[in-house]
Amino acid sequence: MEIKTSIQKYWNKIKVWGAKRPKLRFGILTLLSLVVIFIILNWCFPLPAKPGYSLIITDSKDQVMHAYLTKDEQWRMETELEEISPLLKKAIIEKEDKYFYYHIGVNPIAIGRAAIKNILRGRRTSGASTITMQVAKLLQPKKRTWGNKFIEAFRAIQLELTYSKDEILQMYLSMLPYGGNIQGVKSAAWMYFNKDPDHLSLAEIAALSVIPNRPSQLIVGKTNDKIVEYRNKLLQEFLAEKIFTEKEIQDAIEEPFEAKRNTTPRLAPHLSYKLMKSYGVAGKNKIQSTIDLNTQLKSEQLVKDYIRALKFRGVNNAAAVIINNKTHKVVSYVGSADFYGLEDAGQVNGAKAIRQPGSTLKPFLYALCIDEGIITPKRIITDINVNYSGYSPENFDKQFDGYVTAENALSRSLNIPAVKLLNQYGVKPFIAQLAECDFVQIKKDQNKLGLSTILGGCGTSLEELTALFSVFANEGRYAKPIYIAADSVRMKKNILSKASAFMITEILTKVNRPDFPISWQSTEKMPQIAWKTGTSYGRRDGWSIGYNKSYTIGVWVGNFSGSSIPDLSGAEMATPLLFKLFNSVDYNSMDNWFEQPDDCDIRMVCGETGMVPSSFCTNIVTDYFIPVISDNKYCNNMQEIPVSIDGKTSYCVQCKPENGYKTKWFKVISPEMQDYYDERKIPYERIPTHNPNCEVVYKEQGPKITSPSHGADYYISTISPEPIALKCLTAMDVAKVYWYINDKFYKTANTNEKIFFMPDAGPIKISCTDDKGRTKNIRINVHKVNM
Template identity: 60%
Template sequence: MSPYRSNFFPKVTKQKIVLLVKRFIILSVAFFFLFLSLNVLFPLPDKIAYSTIIRDANGEIINAYLTPDDKWRMKTELNEISPLLRKTIVAKEDKYFYSHPGINLFAIGRAAFNNLLHMKRTSGASTITMQVARALEPRKRNLLTKLIETFRAFQLEWKYSKDEILQMYLNLVPYGSNIEGVKAASLLYFNKEPDHLSLAEITALSIIPNRPSSLVVGKSNNAITKERNRWLQKFADGGVFTKKEIEDAEAEPLTSVRRTVSHFIPHLAYKLRKQSESINIKTNVVLNTQLKIEKLTEDYVRGLKLKGIRNAAVVVIDNKTHKVISYVGSAGFTDTTDGGQVNGAAAVREPGSTLKPLLYGLCIDEGLLTPKMMLNDVPVNYAGYAPENYDKEFHGAVTTEYALEHSLNIPAVRGLKLLGKEKLIQKLVAADFKQIQKDQNKLGLSVILGGCGASLEELTGLFSAFANNGVYFSPQYLQDAKSKSVQLLSPEAAYLITDILSKVNRPDFPLNWTATEHMPKIAWKTGTSYGRRDAWSIGYNKAFTVGVWCGNFSGAGVPELSGANIATPLLFKIFNSIDYDSDEEWFAPPKGCELRQVCSETGLPPGPNCTNLISDYFIPLVSSTKVCGHLQEVKVSPDSSLSYCQACAPQTGYIKKLYKVFDPELQDYFRATGMPYQIIPPHNPQCERIFKGEGPNITFPVNGAEYFIDKKHPEPLQLIAAVPADVSKVYWYINERFYKAANKGEKQFFVPEEGAVKISCSDDKGRSKTIRINVRRIAL
């Protein structure tokens, strides 16, 4: 070889090759560590805000919300990227996407050559990865921006898989106006999910990002179709799709226009969006049922507005699945006359009498009551709390079922006193009553009359427990939610309450429900809050539990507002709409629920003198077995002027008579109302025996209370005591000094001294009771 050729082609030794390889490796490692350092110093801005979408029970999108930057950007999941969508986008945007490391050197070289040749920008070299980088961090386009995009592309390839990068591209690509991402575009332009798009639709969408201001769906459909077909021919020339697929796509017309996003269930959607971190919220709402109930509610409230009642809310629960299938927060979300955007289903309001069924069920489970057992509906005072009935009347002794059917207040308070308010409150807390949980330490006996806070959501969930053998299942608003369960009542108690609430001969049957309208087979309870601000009606059968609230969000009371006449007609209409003539069998008595004969006067198992017997349900080993003693055999003088006890009865010269025995408070009620009743004659005054048992019950003043008396004009306090039937006279003592003797039922008054006052009352049987009060004299 000539020296010339030797100098031109210097000899490459093995050592030089090794040196070059080492240098390459060192340089590569240096670049790698530089990349890692820059990756830490300048992290990838890959936090993408997506629109929250709300789906119904069938998976259809029924509501959605803009992103914080006011974009319709709905996340396309990996499983929603169909093979056709992937194939089309990759073929159009970056056919070497799955083989390059984020940048395409060949494309860069080709673009540079063409741009230099024509002395202007004729083509780009951006890969799908680089387009994602540009969308994540928009900048002014120049050489520095291109270098930054290249670095970001490497970051993307380092952190994500190719499919994930493609997913990000499909979620960020602009489609004109405030629409970003293929999912938002496919829904707003074609009303379908991205995995249902055809080849023609995908291709049409793929060209819009190149000219989003001039290619507008609905306005530029002819231009979009022309450009679409041009790309379809490119696909055909490149063998991407078959001739038949291309022909079908070209023949497909483009008639789309921009649609609006659905905004169904606005109240529930907003509530769930605030509570959930998910951007894809799947509810259990059945849209057809929802739309029916919304229309019924809107139409019904329209007729109430003349009465000054402007709103209503409805919740419907499927009793078998515990899913909330319908949720109406107001009669009209866009109605501004009474705050239509307020969520009446979630609002905390006074529940009226709606908690009474749970109370009576708990009393049944505690063995305190059965349906035919008697409760006294007479004036009562519990430490200064004197409840009244809705009609301001008293009814004497009434059965438990009568008290519940007529929603009497005094028997309910009496039942709560027997049960203990803590037990009721514990059950309500277990049933997710949030406001009651917050206020549980300051709630009193008035809780059973609505003196607490509850929402329609909570009350409807509570009543669904009666339809599920007494088991409360937390209502399921979301498809993937798990429902907790709590045994509130026994199946027996739940059935007995259902049996009472399903009777139609009730005073709370709506007066305006004409005989021509269909009466659904349901159990229901009404409630009206203090001041007639809230009307409730909650009903259930085996299939559904429906809760209805009517009133004004302003809190204004209306004289005509009541659960019976305002809320219940809407409840009936809803049941007739969703479960008309249901073939479901009605609730059957559980095995642990049996019938027994009881005395009609007391509802207790009959004693030896009981003759009028009726049937009543009871729970063996739970219900009271106390025998009725309402008729008492008494030894009296022949003229019935004196009665004798066993100790003072003479050997001869007396007769035996049966007398009805009444509670002292019932006797007071009879006397106050002028009702005649049988009185046991006064006991033999010569008897020296001291009797055991309950003595007088001082009902006023109230034990432990503090009373304020005017210094200048002190008014006397009344002395009231309830005494047993065999008492005829009582004796009052003030601060251990005898004050006055009085006949039973006679009113007495005294002017107390300032400070602590001890008051005692003794009866003519030697029994006594003592209370203490505190008196302060002030200038009034």
Template identity: 50%
Template sequence: MRLKSQQRYSKPQTSLFLFGYVVKAGIHFVKIDDEIEKPKIVAEVKTEFISLQKSLFATMSKQKLIKAFQAIIKNKYFKGIASLFMLFVLLDLIFPFRINPNYSTLITDSEGKLLHAFLNKTDKWRMETELNEITPTLEKAIVFKEDRWFRWHFGVNPFAVMRAGVKNVLTGRRTSGASTITMQVVRLLNPQKRTYFNKFIEIFRAIQLEFHYSKDEILQFYINLVPYGSNIEGLKSASILYFQKSPNVLSLAEVTALTIIPNRPSSLRLGVNNPYILQERNRWLQNFKEEKVFNAQDIEDAMNEPLNVIRHEAPHLAPHLSLRLKQENPTKSIIKTALVRHKQLTIENIVQNYISRLYAMNIHNAAVMVINNKTHQVEAYIGSADFNNPIDGGQVDGIRAIRSPGSTLKPLLYATAFDKGIITPKTAINDVPTNFGGFEPENFDKLFHGKITIEYALANSLNIPAVKILKEISTPVLVDKLKKADFQTVKKNSSKLGLSLVLGGCGVTLEELTNLFAAFAQEGNFQKATYTLNADTKSRIKNEIISKESSYLITQILAQITRPDLPNNYDYTYRMPKIAWKTGTSFGKKDAWSIGYNAHYTIGVWIGNFSGEGVPELSGANIATPLLFDIFNTVDYNSSSKWFKAPENIAYRKVCAESGDVPNDFCTHQIVDYYIPSVSKMTKCQHAKYIYVSTDEKISYCSHCLTESGTVQKLYPNYAPELLSWYESKHILYEKVPPHNPKCERVFNTNAPQIVYPVDGSEYFLDKDENQKLMLNCQVGNEVKTVYWYINDKLLQKASPNTEVFFRPEAGKIKISCSDDKGRNADIYVEVKWE
């Protein structure tokens, strides 16, 4: 309850006003359930009460004030008034006035401007006008026209009631209802038939409203509920649908036009009866002028303002996010998003134009998400290329669609390995054909690259090195990281995930991936981006999923531009933004991904078909990345944002170029590498080994057969058998260790052939109709020239070590043996089933 300090009251009036104010505040205090809000209310009441005392009793001494209260208390009518008041309080508790305005849901942008509006549950446009949208001009116009004593009465104007009663009796019919704004709010909230009994109920409800709500809130109810014809209710709805403006930017002429319509919404219809409305508007403007409600010049300008309006469609921007937030917040009437309007609209246009150019390739859709790394808020949300396209699933939200991530999880894998000290960027690893218990991955380009570095493997998105690293750190470790990053499908299927996880063998969403990459821009701290300005703080708690050191190492690798996933289009190379990015293409070329970030933004792009149809031309590098670059150049063009600084616990060291390990005495070629002190491994390089050979270097010796003379020690490459086997199959020259001393007996007991395929203990299901065969493959030392394959102890075939042998097995358990020309042997057992 608010009173103007300039108003003067008699002593009884003063006492009653203060008594009513305190009781009203007390009831409001009791009704509040939030214990945090109660102290705020007490403080507010105290402040307001003191202010009232100073203003109302400015001319009264303390003694006079005490006498005034004593006089009222001793008055014989006081008990009756108190009894009536207690009766009212009791009725208020028994028959509470439940207010459910049932507003339309409004979605606003970061500046509070309307993006999207939905009809309410009764299919009406009833948009809530917030208190800060009720301008002094709007308030003056409404109060002057509807209820000039609105700020002074307590819901009912007794003089207006008496005047209306006398007039109705004299005329013999109801000519005046004496309704205040508060009473009109009651009638709008709970329409009833016009009878004298219902009028008494209306009066009671009006007093209830005054007890529970402030004058500003009651005026707000009125503005939100007044009818404007058709299915439009509330001044804001009319303002948006007719003037395409929010109420706080309406002119005096527009305010006046909207003020007069609710009295006759059927005859005064904007867009239909504009000339008549203009005439009535100017008549009321003249009344304002005569009563000096507004400045004369302002009124003159308003009268000259034309009225050319029609009904427009309600805004329907950012449809995917709007629908999502409406579903997630069913009780909210106004949802304030963090979307930046011009970025949202610009990117929507870019995506739509880009996809239209891909239609000839049978690529029909895309989704984009933009996160501001500084505020952790989503500034653009494009769920599909065209929401209004039903043929290509335009209403599907691609940001939440579960798809295969391709290679986009590899940065998290390598970052985890950095943190465990297993690898550094220059660590060598072999990219050669490898069988992981029946799982034989291959690279996107169907090629193998031999010995490479970790940074090369990540920058070129090679699959076999990634699976090797995952096997070393174990799948559950990576799964736990993804759980911390809130990957929902991974959480549900964590027990079923294997080594294929890092190659796209799980379900993810663009939302999850973009949030994950934003963690790399935040020194490894995962903080899920929010969509609204007043989001729950609990959802913004930071969660460290990787260290800032490994995050920096990943960023440095992903920022390289000498990469195969750089778009082939030359136009993008000279204006490419400074970003770190990773591409991905799912199996069957159904999904193309490109996620990039710098200090300011993280942007995720997905391109494909919601139908799941694969396209041969679809790839993250050539299809998704150009769109990513285009968006970065739009939202962060020529950005002055500084690049990421190296953490204090990142250091440099020299390593052997052959292995990436700490140099040994024989490491002549050394390079500089990043490492994490006290974390990264300090293993001495073993890329070469000393071998005793004859002086002519034709025979090698072990310690068992080493002669006392005629031998020298020489360095030879210490390659893994898998790399040697690949070199042999590709006829790549390398320095070989000479054949071992043929007279040595010990060698026959070691270095037996390693059967690579089939896998020991595995089951193989073969198709009878296709007459399938089983392949045999092994790895041996470079001194072996011939191997012998046996099936159930019967010779199958003699072959060179690198020759793949095929045979048609019988059903059941089979023993497979491989012997080399040194007499060494290896056995495995497999189960074969024909279907």
């Protein structure tokens, strides 16, 4: 009730006041009516949407690297507020709208002055459009009529009520026409002067100020003399009005104008396209990348020059990715040797392409096995022929090395030890770890992958592999590479221990290894890095990925066609480029090398097994290990066995006589290694044949059938049939084995003897019994085919 009374009281006062001043009341009512009408019109006819701007990709310092046309095929780059330098702002406002910061979109004084001039001269000689009205016209182009002028005035007021003065000026400078499909000061600055707007000189600003008035007549590169004439006229007006000093004007007049239309920057094309596709969302006009432009340009040139020299060997392309290990930012991204090399499919992005990784995943597996306590660097692994349900991996040189240390197997990139370790670690856990490191294709194919994964039997990209190797440089922590300057590391995943990362780095740092490029050290400086090479099956892809404390660099060489290249190897063709890139970006790195972490310790181990030494061990070496994690089993390399006095018979505990025997130490050699020695005629001391009178039947250490493969299908030609080989591995004290086919005795053989049989079609059971009575059974399926 009180509020109603107060309102009535004030309304009565207004009526009394208005009755005394009828003209003022009329003016107020008129103004209020206009406001109401404007509100209604503003609601019915809202401002047109801003035009779409060209997407710009910039480097880490915000310098333009790449730009893309708008949907309407225009080069319309948005001029940012910070790019409107005081010089540019002053020149534009003085020329176009001196009172820009003082009116509400329409300048009544300018309108009156223009009307008087036009009436006195009988023609249109002067306009009264403000910068805001020009923006309205650029947003919604219309014919020049009095009616459209009123619409422009209405739109100008709308703009003033919606945007700040600086935002309106920004829109104006971003839409000015410069002929053809060039719009905006920024587009013109890059197209004509190859620079940002805030770097323009007074002479260049003046030239760009006069062109929009006559964009069809003043064409840069064709009518430069005419542009200079109008430019100098404007500069003289500035001098007359003392807007700039005489010295500034004189320097601008004397500055030559030799501009012509150029193309927009086309730098880092593969990454720019990737960012445009991945991050170029609607309404986003600029993406600032993490690229260091100087590093990018050097990398592009190095890759291009390097591949040019390899073309005669059939190698047409390469890709390279450089990651800053401290920030996880990608500072260089080269997708091909020459983006514009159409004959070599240069526009294919080799950094993103899914290819076979060869041996590049091995260091990661070895590190995981170290963390699981499966190996340490000096642990011995057997490099001999193996068969996993029909899958028999081979080394690159088709040879076997017998006993090798884990570090030697990795530095020499031996395949068989790697497959053995993956079999121990598990394919699924290994795939899961790679998925944690964002290996997209491997994650998709996880149910299809097997033991061949570690030899490159999977699909990865250079982006993924380079990011994976940065884990070693970051104490075992993985962070997704950053491509956008504004992004930050969201989360670092602890994939490896500091200890295993350090051990792998120590192994990969060694220069004395097979994958060191021939003659490199005698011709160029060797960078201090750890690195690993890889060559895919069929010699289609060559890889070399390295790191130090500052950078991780990944290199791929090959052909996008996937064609085989006889000379291709990661060591000989990818590693030299890797070294060149490191020498280019980090030539004299002052960073200290990786230090041994607290969770990594040193111990003495047996040099023949890599295990904790026993009393019989004489070859002692040092080895890294992880306390509590690494196994501490004592060396079991030797075994003390009772033998007869003549040394021809061995005894077990149950059959050992009370006297008439002696004990002797024998080196324990697995059946697989016995076979390896026998095939190469390498002498070794066998354990004598076990006491033939012993009645104890052993269940352990029975024969192992290596041929044929259990569960395999064999296809036998009916025209020219070939027999199937029978072979097994036995304990050291076994002399004879007995073969059975479908439970029927077939033949007696020596332990290392390979025999053959011609099978019938159908399922077949094969049994092997050693002279201790231990039996092993397998089953195969035989098919007869007409061929």
